[in-house]
Every structure is written in structure tokens, then in C-alpha cells.
Amino acid sequence: MALLITSLFIFLSFLNKSVTPLELCSQTSCSPTSQQIRFPFGLNSDNRRCSYSGFGLSCNNKNQTILTLPHAGTFIVRRIYYELQKIYISDPGNCLPRRFLDNFSLSESPFMGDYNLSFIFLNCSAQNVSRIPLTSARRVDCLSNENDTVFAFPTYEAYGPPVPGCRVVSDRVEVPVVWDLLAEGDTTLFWDEPDCWFCERTGGTCGFKDGSTVCHQPSRGLSRSGKYGILIGAIGIPLLLSIIVLGFYLCGKLTIYSRNRHSSVAFPHPPFMPTTGLDGASIELYPKTILGESRRLPKPNDNICPICLSEYQPKETLRTIPECNHYFHVECIDGWLIKNSACPLCRNSPDISSIATSTSTLFSSSSVTPSSPLHASSSLLLSSTINHI
Numbered sequence: 001m002a003l004l005i006t007s008l009f010i011f012l013s014f015l016n017k018s019v020t021p022l023e024l025c026s027q028t029s030c031s032p033t034s035q036q037i038r039f040p041f042g043l044n045s046d047n048r049r050c051s052y053s054g055f056g057l058s059c060n061n062k063n064q065t066i067l068t069l070p071h072a073g074t075f076i077v078r079r080i081y082y083e084l085q086k087i088y089i090s091d092p093g094n095c096l097p098r099r100f101l102d103n104f105s106l107s108e109s110p111f112m113g114d115y116n117l118s119f120i121f122l123n124c125s126a127q128n129v130s131r132i133p134l135t136s137a138r139r140v141d142c143l144s145n146e147n148d149t150v151f152a153f154p155t156y157e158a159y160g161p162p163v164p165g166c167r168v169v170s171d172r173v174e175v176p177v178v179w180d181l182l183a184e185g186d187t188t189l190f191w192d193e194p195d196c197w198f199c200e201r202t203g204g205t206c207g208f209k210d211g212s213t214v215c216h217q218p219s220r221g222l223s224r225s226g227k228y229g230i231l232i233g234a235i236g237i238p239l240l241l242s243i244i245v246l247g248f249y250l251c252g253k254l255t256i257y258s259r260n261r262h263s264s265v266a267f268p269h270p271p272f273m274p275t276t277g278l279d280g281a282s283i284e285l286y287p288k289t290i291l292g293e294s295r296r297l298p299k300p301n302d303n304i305c306p307i308c309l310s311e312y313q314p315k316e317t318l319r320t321i322p323e324c325n326h327y328f329h330v331e332c333i334d335g336w337l338i339k340n341s342a343c344p345l346c347r348n349s350p351d352i353s354s355i356a357t358s359t360s361t362l363f364s365s366s367s368v369t370p371s372s373p374l375h376a377s378s379s380l381l382l383s384s385t386i387n388h389i
Contacts, residue, residue, distance in 0.1 A: 004067035007174065028042070028043050029065070030043075030059035030060075030063045030064060030065050031059075031315050033243070034063060034064065034065055035065050035077055035078075035079060035080055035386070036063065037080075038082070038195050038205065038226055039051065039052065039057045039196075039205065039206050039207050040191075040196065040206065041051035041055045041056075041057050041060065041080065041108065042056060042057065043054045043056070043057055043059070044058050046058065050208075052110070052193075052194055052213075053108065054066075054109055054110040054111075054112070057077065060092075062088040064076050064077075064092075065077040065321075067087070067089055067110070069105075069106060069109050070105065070107070070108040070109055071103075071105040071106075071107050071108060071109075071163055072099065072104050072105055072109075073099070074092065075089035075090060075092070076089060076090050076091070076092055076093065077089055077115075078186060082196065082197075082200045083193075083197055083200040083201045084190070084197065085191050085192070085197045086114065086188055086189065086190045087111070087188070087189050087190070087191075088186055088187075088287060089186070089187060089188075089189060090186045090187075091280060092290075094142060095142035096127050096177070096186070096187060097140045097142065097143055097152065097175075098119075098142065098143060099148075099174060100119075100173050101169065101170055101310075104173075104174075104175065104263075105175065108193045109378065110188065110192075110193060111189040111190065111191055112176070112191070112192075113175070113176020113177070113187070113189060114176060114177075114187075114188035114189060115176060115177055115187075115188070116174060116175075116176055117154055117155075117174075117175060117177070118154070118155040118172050118173065118174050118175075118378075119152045119153065119154055119155065119170075119172075119173045119175055120152065120153045120154075120167070120168065120170065120171050120172065120173070121140070121143075121150060121151070121152050121153075121170045121173060122150065122151045122152075122153070122166045122167065122168060122169065123143075123148050123149070123150050123160035123166065123168075123169050124148065124149050124150075124151060124165055124166035124167075125147065125148060125149075125165045125166070126146070126148070126149065127165065128164060128165030129149050129165055131164070131165075131166075132151055135262065137151040137152065137153050138151065138152045138153075139151055140152055145222075148211075150169065151166075152218055155172060158285050165256050171326055175187070176188070179346055185274060194206060194213040195213075196213070196215065198215075199215035203217060204216055204217035205217075209314075217255075239257065250311070256337055261312055276337040276341065277337055277340050277341055278337045278338065278341050278352075279337045283334055283337045283338070283350050285352065286319050286320060286321060286322060286333075286337070287319065287320045287322070288317055288318065288319050288330060289317070289318045289319075289320060289327070290315065290316075290317050290318075291313070291317075291318060292311055293294075293314045295310075295312055295313070297327060298325065299325075302326075302357070303329050305319055305328055305329045305332055306326070306327060306328065306344060306345050307328055307329070307332035307336060307344060310329070310334050316329065317330045317354075318330065319333045319334065321333070321343045321348070322350040323345050323348055323350045324345070324346045324348050324350075326342070326343055326345050326346065332337075341375075348376065
């Protein structure tokens with residue numbers, strides 16, 4: 001069980017290590033309702049490692065998200081589309097065309113114009129407005145007033161000779177905005193590096209790791225090492241459990257076998273193992289009997305040696321335990337008495353001092369002939385011979 005718990009702990013530790021997510025900077029924003037800011041962008045007040053170079057943002061006193069371009073000034077961030085790698089910006093003064101006329105430039109920034117078109121701006125007096133072909137021009141309201149109206153033409157549009165009463169404000173302005181949206185006040189920028197659009201579209205999030213940009217995708221499943229960990233656990237843990245169960249099963253079988261083996265010995269009483277046996281002289285005090293051809297003993301059922309479980313045969317020598325009168329082969333009981341002084345069947349231990357003065361008398365249908373005279377002086381018991389009838 002301890003091995004199983006240890007294996008589970010190692011497996012879970014390995015699995016937890018294999019799916020540890022990339023340490024990403026947390027999302028921030030200038031207000032709860034404003035654009036969420038995450039890699040490659042980051043607030044300038046945060047640790048710079050959380051943002052890519054040139055993608056620093058800030059917050060103004062109105063909690064608006066601000067992007068500052070090195071050669072174009074500050075702009076309000078309307079929306080960031082991370083999966084498209086695009087950012088929508090607008091002029092804080094709500095006049096983006098004026099910013100374009102002020103030498104707008106994206107140099108030294110990581111951004112590029114989504115559309116890069118060239119425009120010509122004309123300033124026309126009020127009485128000449130009707131002469132402007134509005135199908136090709138866009139009125140710029142934030143640059144116009146009661147007396148003058150500013151129009152913008154794409155350079156690919158042939159607007160003809162200069163319109164009387166109109167002057168050229170700028171003959172070629174490169175702006176990152178589509179012609180149809182020039183007067184809307186917003187423009188779109190995009191970036192190539194870092195290249196995270198695929199990571200974002202597949203549900204991941206870009207971030208730094210060891211100085212490089214990597215994609216973290218917790219929803220894409222486990223890493224390769226995590227999958228290996230699950231595979232090892234799926235195979236190893238059931239195998240370990242099977243080995244443990246098999247071990248318990250075999251241990252139980254061995255226990256049952258051992259108990260059955262010990263119970264097969266015909267000992268009717270609970271086991272009792274004396275600590276000491278008898279010496280050879282004491283064992284010889286126990287009577288011997290040479291079995292006759294009739295193999296008759298005082299008890300009709302005493303025809304099997306309780307130790308070796310073999311049937312008595314004629315002419316075999318038996319030894320009797322005094323007091324209980326249980327018979328055994330001499331070879332069997334002598335080996336027993338050397339280690340145990342008690343009878344193997346009844347567990348009685350005869351008093352050795354009383355054995356020397358007692359006699360053993362066997363009764364059968366034939367006469368019993370002593371095999372030797374009684375020597376009382378030697379304290380030996382008379383051994384008797386049961387002769388064949």
C-alpha cells in the first residue's frame with residue numbers, strides 16, 4: 001500500500017509539472033470598461049517584460065488608453081484586434097486629417113498603415129464649393145468653417161485643372177487610411193512582429209519565455225510530457241494494483257495450505273509442545289510389545305500407528321505409553337519422545353518414577369508370553385509378546 005501511494009504521488013507530481021502553464025503577464029486596462037491590454041501591448045507603468053518593444057501604452061486623465069508614436073504624437077486606442085494584429089486609433093482632438101497634414105509618420109514604430117494612400121487637400125471658398133465634384137472628393141468638416149471648406153482627393157482621381165477660388169493645402173499626403181473613411185476620424189494600423197495571430201485565433205495567448213515569443217494554449221490539451229505521464233500512469237498504476245492483489249491472493253492461498261497441512265496430523269487435542277524430551281534410558285522404561293500374527297491389541301481400533309499412520313504388521317515391535325496405554329511403532333515414538341515427553345495423542349506425561357515399579361499387562365484371545373523376565377531391581381518394565389493364536 002505504501003508503494004502504491006508513493007507511485008500515485010510521483011505520477012501526480014509529474015503530471016502537474018508537465019502542464020504548468022507559461023508565466024504570462026496578467027491583463028490590464030485603464031478602466032473596467034476600456035480595452036483590455038495584454039501581450040504584445042503593456043502599460044508603461046508595468047514591468048517592461050510584459051510588453052514587446054514599441055507596444056507601450058498609457059492612460060490619460062479620462063482613463064482612455066493612449067498610444068504614442070515616435071514621430072506622430074499621441075492617439076486614442078479605440079480597439080485592439082489581437083487575432084488580426086490590428087489596432088484602431090483616433091485623434092484626441094477629433095480631427096485626424098489635421099494630424100495627417102502635420103507630417104504624420106509611422107517611422108521607428110512597429111506599426112504600418114492598413115491602407116497607404118496619397119491625398120491632395122484643397123481649401124475652397126464657400127462660393128466655389130458647388131464646383132467641386134463630390135463624387136471624387138471628401139469634405140473634411142474638422143478643417144472647414146463658414147468661409148472655407150476643405151476637400152480631399154485621392155491622387156489617382158483626376159479632378160481636372162485647379163478649381164478657381166480653391167488653393168492647394170497639400171498636394172501629396174501619404175495617409176494610412178482608406179479613402180472612404182478619411183473623414184470618419186479613425187484609422188487602422190497593423191503589426192507583423194511579434195507574429196501571434198495564429199496563436200490568438202486558436203485560443204492561445206502569446207508571451208515571453210527565455211527572451212523569445214511563445215504561444216501558450218491551455219485549452220489545447222496536455223503537453224507531450226503530460227501525455228507520456230498519463231500513459232505511464234494508465235499502464236503502470238493498474239499493473240501495480242494487479243501485482244499487489246496477486247500478492248495478497250497468493251499469500252492467502254499459502255496460509256490456507258499451511259493450515260490444512262498441519263491439520264492433517266491426527267492430533268485430537270490442541271497442539272501442545274513440551275519444551276524438553278526424554279533421554280534414552282527413560283524412553284527404554286516404556287514397555288515394548290512384539291505384535292503376534294493376530295495383530296490383536298487391547299483396543300480393537302488400535303491397528304494404526306498415530307504418528308506414521310501406517311497399519312501394524314505381525315512381528316513389529318510397538319512401544320506403549322504408560323497410564324494412557326497408547327501404542328506406537330518403536331521407531332516413531334522413540335523419535336517423538338526424544339523431543340517431547342508427552343503422548344502425541346492425549347498429551348499426558350507419565351511420571352517416570354512410577355514407571356519403574358509398574359507392569360504392563362496386555363489381554364488378547366491368545367496367551368501373552370513375556371519376552372524377558374521381570375527385573376524389579378533394575379526398575380525396567382516387563383515387555384510382553386502377543387503370540388499368534
